[in-house]
Amino acid sequence: MLNDAQIKKIFLENKILDEKQIKEAEKTSSKEKVLLGTYILDKNLVKESLFFETIANYFKIPFVDLKNIIIRKDILYSIPEPIAKAHEIIAFDQNDEFLFIATLDPLDLQTLEFIKKKINKKIKIHLTDPKSIQEALRQYHKSLEAEFKDLTQPEKNQTDKDLKELAEDLPVIRIVDTLLEYAIFEGASDIHIEPAEKNVIVRYRIDGILRDVMTLPKTVQAGVAARIKVIANLKIDEHRLPQDGRFKIETDQYKVAFRVSIIPVFDGEKIVLRLLDESSKVMSLEQLGFAGKSLDIIKRNIQKPHGMMLVTGPTGSGKTTTLYTIMNLLNTPKVNISTVEDPIEYRMPRINQSQVNPKIEFTFARGLRSLLRQDPDIIMVGEIRDKETAEIAINAAMTGHLVLSTLHTNDVASTPQRLINMGISSFLISSTTNVIIAQRLARKICQNCLVSYNLDKKLVETINKNFNVDKILKIMAREGVITNDLKDLESLLFYQGKGCKQCNNQGYKGRVGLYEVLEITPKIANLITNRAPANEIQKAALEENMLTMLQDGFIKAKKAITTLEEVLRVTQE
Numbered sequence: 001m002l003n004d005a006q007i008k009k010i011f012l013e014n015k016i017l018d019e020k021q022i023k024e025a026e027k028t029s030s031k032e033k034v035l036l037g038t039y040i041l042d043k044n045l046v047k048e049s050l051f052f053e054t055i056a057n058y059f060k061i062p063f064v065d066l067k068n069i070i071i072r073k074d075i076l077y078s079i080p081e082p083i084a085k086a087h088e089i090i091a092f093d094q095n096d097e098f099l100f101i102a103t104l105d106p107l108d109l110q111t112l113e114f115i116k117k118k119i120n121k122k123i124k125i126h127l128t129d130p131k132s133i134q135e136a137l138r139q140y141h142k143s144l145e146a147e148f149k150d151l152t153q154p155e156k157n158q159t160d161k162d163l164k165e166l167a168e169d170l171p172v173i174r175i176v177d178t179l180l181e182y183a184i185f186e187g188a189s190d191i192h193i194e195p196a197e198k199n200v201i202v203r204y205r206i207d208g209i210l211r212d213v214m215t216l217p218k219t220v221q222a223g224v225a226a227r228i229k230v231i232a233n234l235k236i237d238e239h240r241l242p243q244d245g246r247f248k249i250e251t252d253q254y255k256v257a258f259r260v261s262i263i264p265v266f267d268g269e270k271i272v273l274r275l276l277d278e279s280s281k282v283m284s285l286e287q288l289g290f291a292g293k294s295l296d297i298i299k300r301n302i303q304k305p306h307g308m309m310l311v312t313g314p315t316g317s318g319k320t321t322t323l324y325t326i327m328n329l330l331n332t333p334k335v336n337i338s339t340v341e342d343p344i345e346y347r348m349p350r351i352n353q354s355q356v357n358p359k360i361e362f363t364f365a366r367g368l369r370s371l372l373r374q375d376p377d378i379i380m381v382g383e384i385r386d387k388e389t390a391e392i393a394i395n396a397a398m399t400g401h402l403v404l405s406t407l408h409t410n411d412v413a414s415t416p417q418r419l420i421n422m423g424i425s426s427f428l429i430s431s432t433t434n435v436i437i438a439q440r441l442a443r444k445i446c447q448n449c450l451v452s453y454n455l456d457k458k459l460v461e462t463i464n465k466n467f468n469v470d471k472i473l474k475i476m477a478r479e480g481v482i483t484n485d486l487k488d489l490e491s492l493l494f495y496q497g498k499g500c501k502q503c504n505n506q507g508y509k510g511r512v513g514l515y516e517v518l519e520i521t522p523k524i525a526n527l528i529t530n531r532a533p534a535n536e537i538q539k540a541a542l543e544e545n546m547l548t549m550l551q552d553g554f555i556k557a558k559k560a561i562t563t564l565e566e567v568l569r570v571t572q573e
Contacts, residue, residue: 002055004029004036010058016046042281048129052104056127064102066092066132067448067502071139075099078119081140085253087111090128090136094121102128102136135502138185172223175216176231180249180273182213184256189275189316193228195221195268207443207511208316225262225269232260240264246343248278255279259343276345282328288321289513289556292479294547297435297519302326305377307434308397310384312409318441318513319406320345323380326404327351330378338374340367341382356382364389372396381405387423394424397432411549412436412518413538416528430528436518440549440570442562444510445495446503450560452493459564460489467550475551481558495560512561514553514570518546 002010004026011017017025017040029039040046046054049065056063071092078091078099089111093100101115101123116123179202183191188204200221202214216224229236232245242263249256259274285295301309309326311319324346327337331350342356342364352374354367365388368381372392383406384390397403409415415436419429455463463469469489477484486492497507518524518541527537542548547555553567 002037006058007035007037007040010054011040011046014054014057016050016054021045048131052127052129059106059127061106062126064092064100064126064128064132066090066102066128066136068500069136070501071136076136076139079115081137083111083115084140085137088130088133089115090133091115092126092136098122098124100124100126102126102132104128104130104133172220172227175220176224176227179214180258183273183275184249184254184277186213191271191273191275193224193271193273195265195270197267200224200268207506207508208441209443221268225271228260228271228273229262232258234260234262239269276343278347280346282324282346282348283321285325285329288318288325289561290515290517292547293545294515294517294552297517298326298437301435301519302330302402304402304434306397306400306402308393308403308405308432309435309437310405310407310415310433311437311439312407312412312415313439314408314410316441317439318511319439320382322437322439322513323404323406324348327378327380330402335377336375337378337380338371338376339380339382340364340371341380365392368392368396372401376401378402378404383407384419384422390419390422390424394428394432398428410438411534411538412438412516412546413534413541415518416537417534420531426531427529430520430525433520433528435520438516438518438549440514441511442514442553442556442566442570443508444512444562445560446497446500446507446509448502448509449497449500449507450495451498452495452560455489455492455494455564457490463489463564463568472551472554475547476555476558478545479547479555481555492558494557494564496563496565507563508566512556514549514556514562514567516547516549516552519544 008022008026012019012022025039025043025045026036029036032039034042041048041051053063069092071090075091075094079089084090087103087108088105089101089103089108091099092102099119099121101112103125104127106125106127112123112125179191183204186204186206188206189208190205192203192205192210194201194203199218200216201212202216203210204213226236229243231247233247234243234245242261245260247258247260249258255278257276257278259276261272262269285298290298301307311322313319327348331337331348333350336352337350338352338354340354340356344353344355347353354371356362356364356367364381364383364385368379368389369392371379379396379401381389381393381403384393393403393405407415407418409418415438416426416429416433420426473482473486476482477486482492497503499505499507503509520528521544523540523544524537527540550567550571553562553571554564556562557564557567
């Protein structure tokens with residue numbers, strides 16, 4: 001909408017950014033080949049709402065925040081949904097004379113002229129921000145129940161149709177399309193379609209929590225299963241064995257890959273679809289939730305030319321996202337980055353990504369051995385599962401490669417023991433490992449309905465009974481989130497979301513990582529070499545000021561990023 005010179009002029013004149021900040025932003029945005037305005041927004045140098053309000057003042061047009069406005073259906077539908085989506089333009093109000101329009105680009109004269117002719121009315125243009133547009137676009141969608149009311153009317157003789165015919169049935173196609181579309185729209189990571197005795201339950205996993213979204217009649221079960229098998233290119237008549245497949249949906253708005261897993265259960269076939277958003281941007285380490293000393297350790301260690309960086313945690317704790325973020329930081333034309341993954345979750349430009357395929361014996365170990373003949377500088381192994389993969393990864397780290405990988409352990413201190421149990425020499429582990437990161441994902445408080453509160457006595461008693469509260473308070477004071485004189489939790493203010501339209505009354509929106517980062521210092525390396533138990537390694541790490549996941553969680557709860565209840569839920573699982 002605006003070129004770099006205009007953005008620079010606007011933000012300097014309004015004293016929102018100073019000369020030094022603008023120069024730095026210009027230099028980096030030019031290097032990264034992005035527009036100055038895009039860079040300012042991506043790096044959060046200026047809050048999104050302030051950014052667009054300032055531009056609205058420059059154009060001398062009003063700014064409107066649509067986040068909490070419920071738009072009348074007749075007004076909203078005066079601009080058809082495809083046009084609203086494609087051009088990011090919303091009709092939000094009207095009077096006898098004008099239709100009020102919100103847009104991200106008031107210079108898109110062609111679209112504005114088209115709307116004016118279509119509605120045969122004068123329009124009054126307002127500027128808004130991208131989140132407002134997204135929120136307003138949601139209002140085009142009816143609730144799932146309303147959407148399905150007409151689609152799920154039982155059809156006569158439906159059960160007599162063969163499976164292929166069922167899969168091509170128009171209502172069935174619309175049911176499956178709607179389920180997928182809503183899952184993308186709601187930001188779900190998984191869809192569960194579960195047959196019960198008398199109906200079919202549909203659940204979405206959103207921000208790590210499964211929730212019921214729909215109950216479908218039993219009559220559509222066979223058709224839905226057949227339809228998903230068709231689009232995932234699976235055997236339509238196989239009902240006794242598990243099947244795995246994948247497919248992709250691509251539009252102007254999103255590009256999502258679906259991983260399909262079908263397994264026979266007592267009442268039919270349970271289907272789970274994992275959504276992988278290929279259009280999502282790789283986040284920065286700071287956006288993932290790294291801060292302070294932990295962030296410094298990672299930034300220092302990714303500059304090392306060789307060695308191993310391990311990320312640990314249970315399934316679904318965001319390990320792969322952390323590795324992709326680190327790879328993105330290392331991804332320059334000067335290095336050759338190769339990966340062997342199962343599955344490839346995100347496509348990354350300039351990175352050579354290989355997919356494990358056990359059917360043809362292309363395992364992590366075999367893929368890794370082949371990668372070493374490809375002249376790599378940096379290698380990412382999706383997971384170290386066995387001795388053979390571990391040995392090859394450690395040898396690669398010893399011979400001048402930077403190796404990134406994941407392991408399934410609960411904390412950083414037990415990771416060396418896991419590798420020793422696989423049969424790896426303790427000396428090799430201590431001499432090749434640079435850093436170990438353990439993590440969990442906690443739900444973030446919805447910033448739109450954030451409120452502060454004091455902990456109730458029952459929760460305080462539970463925390464005092466289970467944790468060393470004095471130690472936690474000292475660490476919070478050391479990290480600068482509270483003052484040194486605080487001696488108890490009762491006097492501290494914490495935060496929660498009270499629930500609003502933007503977070504579907506959940507009080508949470510999005511997720512953030514809770515981390516502990518162990519740098520392999522000479523003292524820690526010596527303990528690993530001597531096969532010290534996990535509690536000794538943990539003790540030594542704490543003496544070197546390592547933050548545990550629980551302590552990191554308390555700090556993030558105090559900073560209003562997540563809630564204390566959420567921290568206790570994910571760290572005590």
